[in-house]
Amino acid sequence: MPDLILAGRPALVTGGASGLGRAAAVLLAAHGAEVMVGDIDVAAGEAVVAEINAAGGKAHFRRSDVTDRADVRRMVADAGDTMGGLSILMNNAMSNPRDDYGVDERWDTMIESGLSAYWAAATAAEPLLIRSGHGSIVQIASIAGARMGIEFASEAYCAAKAGILGLTRKLAKRLGPQGVRVNCIAPGVIKTPRLRWSGSDEPEFARRARKVTPLQRLGRAEEVAELVLFLASDRASFITGQDIAIDGGLSIATMFESVDLP
Numbered sequence: 001m002p003d004l005i006l007a008g009r010p011a012l013v014t015g016g017a018s019g020l021g022r023a024a025a026v027l028l029a030a031h032g033a034e035v036m037v038g039d040i041d042v043a044a045g046e047a048v049v050a051e052i053n054a055a056g057g058k059a060h061f062r063r064s065d066v067t068d069r070a071d072v073r074r075m076v077a078d079a080g081d082t083m084g085g086l087s088i089l090m091n092n093a094m095s096n097p098r099d100d101y102g103v104d105e106r107w108d109t110m111i112e113s114g115l116s117a118y119w120a121a122a123t124a125a126e127p128l129l130i131r132s133g134h135g136s137i138v139q140i141a142s143i144a145g146a147r148m149g150i151e152f153a154s155e156a157y158c159a160a161k162a163g164i165l166g167l168t169r170k171l172a173k174r175l176g177p178q179g180v181r182v183n184c185i186a187p188g189v190i191k192t193p194r195l196r197w198s199g200s201d202e203p204e205f206a207r208r209a210r211k212v213t214p215l216q217r218l219g220r221a222e223e224v225a226e227l228v229l230f231l232a233s234d235r236a237s238f239i240t241g242q243d244i245a246i247d248g249g250l251s252i253a254t255m256f257e258s259v260d261l262p
């Protein structure tokens with residue numbers, strides 16, 4: 001039986017229908033949080049909510065699109081109305097640009113969904129988080145951009161992820177005196193549907209990452225969720241403004257080994 005360390009705390013998880021967001025929504029709910037899953041994928045989002053509710057938790061789904069800033073703000077307001085407040089915001093969703101987009105549209109989509117939406121959600125949520133008395137924002141960045149240059153990540157992706165660090169520090173400084181903590185997580189390569197994995201067919205970049213990662217494997221969404229839970233809870237009560245890598249050591253490893261690959 002998990003500790004109910006988040007009992008009665010309302011949490012909003014963007015991109016909660018899959019991958020890191022899904023694992024975090026399930027774990028936060030298992031520890032007592034009432035969770036709203038925001039996602040563009042209605043079927044998958046409703047399935048996560050049904051899974052949480054069937055396990056005895058309390059969850060809601062709200063369709064939302066993080067490329068639409070006004071919708072992001074409405075989602076936060078709806079979360080507060082539905083759950084009677086907000087204690088935890090997990091900024092996690094980032095949109096993949098459509099294949100037919102040109103370079104400017106690709107850039108704009110990634111910066112809008114992967115950085116501006118984080119800012120819009122955080123600033124819309126701040127009055128609710130302050131009122132809760134123990135507000136926590138957990139933002140998903142990436143070691144790409146936030147820690148290192150990575151060949152397989154686009155410039156827009158790296159810029160958005162690096163921007164989350166600055167946003168985190170500034171929000172932490174401003175909201176700390178009002179009791180709200182703000183931290184970000186920089187995952188390495190985590191096996192989620194985002195990697196477009198089919199069966200046993202490991203993508204080349206994942207194989208390379210695994211080879212140069214000191215722990216010699218990819219991460220699991222559940223491992224990242226444990227860090228989200230910790231940062232969201234009072235167990236991290238004196239931690240704010242930080243970025244924490246969860247990457248099996250990838251960001252401190254030399255990449256030279258990759259030249260040995262066939």
Ligand SMILES: NC(=O)c1ccc[n+]([C@@H]2O[C@H](COP(=O)([O-])OP(=O)(O)OC[C@H]3O[C@@H](n4cnc5c(N)ncnc54)[C@H](O)[C@@H]3O)[C@@H](O)[C@H]2O)c1
Nearest residue numbers: 015017018019020040041065066094095142189190192194
């Ligand atoms: N998986 C990794 O290796 C990894 C590494 C570092 C950072 N991240 C970051 O973690 C976050 C989640 O990635 P994931 O691996 O869990 O991916 P995922 O594809 O498994 O899940 C992403 C979720 O976001 C939703 N989404 C996509 N576009 C959306 C939009 N416009 N509006 C609302 N929701 C939308 C999807 O429907 C999906 O449910 C992203 O910010 C990603 O950059 C992932």
